[in-house]
Amino acid sequence: xxxxxxxxxxxxxxxxxxxxxxxxxxxxxxxxxxxxxxxxxxxxxxxxxxxxxxxxxxxxxxxxxxxxxxxxxxxxxxxxxxxxxxxxxxxxxxxxxxxxxxxxxxxxxxxxxxxxxxxxxxxxxxxxxxxxxxxxxxxxxxxxxxxxxxxxxxxxxxxxxxxxxxxxxxxxxxxxxxxxxxxxxxxxxxxxxxxxxxxxxxxxxxxxxxxxxxxxxxxxxxxxxxxxxxxxxxxxxxxxxxxxxxxxxxxxxxxxxxxxxxxxxxxxxxxxxxxxxxxxxxxxxxxxx
Amino acid sequence: xxxxxxxxxxxxxxxxxxxxxxxxxxxxxxxxxxxxxxxxxxxxxxxxxxxxxxxxxxxxxxxxxxxxxxxxxxxxxxxxxxxxxxxxxxxxxxxxxxxxxxxxxxxxxxxxxxxxxxxxxxxxxxxxxxxxxxxxxxxxxxxxxxxxxxxxxxxxxxxxxxxxxxxxxxxxxxxxxxxxxxxxxxxxxxxxxxxxxxxxxxxxxxxxxxxxxxxxxxxxxxxxxxxxxxxxxxxxxxxxxxxxxxxxxxxxxxxxxxxxxxxxxxxxxxxxxxxxxxxxxxxxxxxxxxxxxxxx
Numbered sequence: 001x002x003x004x005x006x007x008x009x010x011x012x013x014x015x016x017x018x019x020x021x022x023x024x025x026x027x028x029x030x031x032x033x034x035x036x037x038x039x040x041x042x043x044x045x046x047x048x049x050x051x052x053x054x055x056x057x058x059x060x061x062x063x064x065x066x067x068x069x070x071x072x073x074x075x076x077x078x079x080x081x082x083x084x085x086x087x088x089x090x091x092x093x094x095x096x097x098x099x100x101x102x103x104x105x106x107x108x109x110x111x112x113x114x115x116x117x118x119x120x121x122x123x124x125x126x127x128x129x130x131x132x133x134x135x136x137x138x139x140x141x142x143x144x145x146x147x148x149x150x151x152x153x154x155x156x157x158x159x160x161x162x163x164x165x166x167x168x169x170x171x172x173x174x175x176x177x178x179x180x181x182x183x184x185x186x187x188x189x190x191x192x193x194x195x196x197x198x199x200x201x202x203x204x205x206x207x208x209x210x211x212x213x214x215x216x217x218x219x220x221x222x223x224x225x226x227x228x229x230x231x232x233x234x235x236x237x238x239x240x241x242x243x244x245x246x247x248x249x250x251x252x253x254x255x256x257x258x259x260x261x262x263x264x265x266x267x268x269x270x271x272x273x274x275x276x277x278x279x280x281x282x283x284x285x286x287x288x289x
Numbered sequence: 290x291x292x293x294x295x296x297x298x299x300x301x302x303x304x305x306x307x308x309x310x311x312x313x314x315x316x317x318x319x320x321x322x323x324x325x326x327x328x329x330x331x332x333x334x335x336x337x338x339x340x341x342x343x344x345x346x347x348x349x350x351x352x353x354x355x356x357x358x359x360x361x362x363x364x365x366x367x368x369x370x371x372x373x374x375x376x377x378x379x380x381x382x383x384x385x386x387x388x389x390x391x392x393x394x395x396x397x398x399x400x401x402x403x404x405x406x407x408x409x410x411x412x413x414x415x416x417x418x419x420x421x422x423x424x425x426x427x428x429x430x431x432x433x434x435x436x437x438x439x440x441x442x443x444x445x446x447x448x449x450x451x452x453x454x455x456x457x458x459x460x461x462x463x464x465x466x467x468x469x470x471x472x473x474x475x476x477x478x479x480x481x482x483x484x485x486x487x488x489x490x491x492x493x494x495x496x497x498x499x500x501x502x503x504x505x506x507x508x509x510x511x512x513x514x515x516x517x518x519x520x521x522x523x524x525x526x527x528x529x530x531x532x533x534x535x536x537x538x539x540x541x542x543x544x545x546x547x548x549x550x551x552x553x554x555x556x557x558x559x560x561x562x563x564x565x566x567x568x569x570x571x572x573x574x575x576x577x578x579x580x581x582x583x584x585x
């Protein structure tokens with residue numbers, strides 16, 4: 001059974017179409033990155049999966065309807081939506097007590113171990129912690145839950161480089177132990193690239209690309225071409241091209257490497273390059289709309 | 290079968306932690322009634338200390354003035370109960386709005402606590418928790434008042450036993466035990482309405498909660514010859530105290546002794562249970578609204 005299964009998932013806010021009928025199937029144990037420009041529908045998709053917003057179309061998460069069965073679903077799903085949503089009046093110790101009280105799968109000792117490695121004191125109030133510390137605390141709470149699906153919506157927004165790095169390190173080392181499914185959206189494409197098993201690019205409510213990282217590496221090739229070979233390269237129908245330092249970098253989708261090799265230097269594009277190449281043109285249009 | 294029982298136990302446990310969490314966040318729920326009762330005890334001690342021997346003797350000698358000795362005790366009970374009501378109103382108006390304002394709703398919703406559990410546990414605060422806080426506070430404060438007063442009398446060389454005959458604490462406690470659940474149920478539609486508004490409104494929940502009533506009253510008084518809503522509202526607001534504590538709920542003769550308590554009458558008032566049904570409907574609506582709520 002897929003952890004997340006969506007068929008023709010749609011969501012409209014009055015006249016704005018946030019999700020325009022997407023199909024998703026996320027298998028057990030995958031680490032899926034949901035990427036897209038602002039307003040592409042990432043948050044809406046994650047909110048629908050978490051039962052925070054209603055939706056049209058079919059959607060099952062761990063076999064449950066998230067909108068109608070959020071309470072039951074949250075026994076097996078954890079999420080960090082946005083940063084710094086922990087109640088500011090709460091004490092760190094109270095968050096542990098409360099989680100242990102209401103969550104049947106919360107292992108308090110694990111959260112305490114995690115916190116022991118930080119400078120967070122248990123008698124501090126959340127309002128007294130820095131943004132990075134609040135995120136660490138939230139991560140400690142979430143990691144201590146034996147959940148099958150972890151959803152992270154911009155979990156590191158507003159954090160400095162060191163906190164971001166330690167966040168993803170903690171996430172990965174935990175993943176290595178537990179093999180849970182992770183679905184995350186972020187703008188920090190560089191930092192998560194090596195973490196992901198799958199990637200989904202969303203653009204204006206639709207899936208622009210949904211593939212495993214192996215598929216991405218097999219399908220996409222970037223070629224830096226000198227001007228004299230540009231016409232030959234363009235004949236092979238690149239999906240995008242950009243000029244830099246007097247040469248042109250072209251991105252090809254599904255063209256054999258043997259045919260491209262004579263044109264210039266081949267590179268495997270990073271996710272950030274793909275992101276710009278595939279979705280870069282959607283931004284000005286959106287701004288114009 | 291055992292799975293079902295385990296689920297009920299989990300729900301009971303969740304409910305317990307929801308209530309604890311409300312008491313952590315809203316310390317005024319117990320601090321305010323406690324502070325008011327403590328203040329009343331201090332005032333009572335002050336007047337006991339400053340009362341003249343002659344005044345005491347005169348009051349004791351006149352059978353018609355027997356009721357006077359009870360005044361401070363009733364007043365302390367009254368202000369503590371009213372503080373509980375005020376705290377309950379303020380709490381209800383903010384209970385489902387604050388979590389959206391500080392975005393913590395995203396944390397609460399990430400836990401296996403349903404919207405129904407959340408709303409019902411918040412409704413239980415004014416309906417169950419505050420009465421459970423007020424009652425022991427009144428019991429302890431009134432006991433303390435009588436103890437201190439007796440001590441002052443003894444130190445002044447007065448025999449405190451005639452005082453005990455006139456200050457009937459068991460009656461006070463029983464009368465409170467009899468009236469508190471009634472008040473909670475009688476006022477339930479107000480609390481439920483305020484919770485609904487706090488789930489729905491982005492800000493100034495108080496104004497939104499009061500606006501429909503103000504509008505109806507205005508139309509009634511300016512455009513109509515009858516004022517049925519005004520009459521109904523007045524009866525509802527006053528009824529919480531008048532029904533249990535005055536003869537036939539008329540507000541003319543106040544109850545004075547155990548035999549005046551009439552639970553069979555007040556707990557079978559159709560108005561009480563119609564109100565409870567309305568409250569249930571409003572809470573159901575609040576649960577539905579809370580489900581679709583994300584941060585402001």
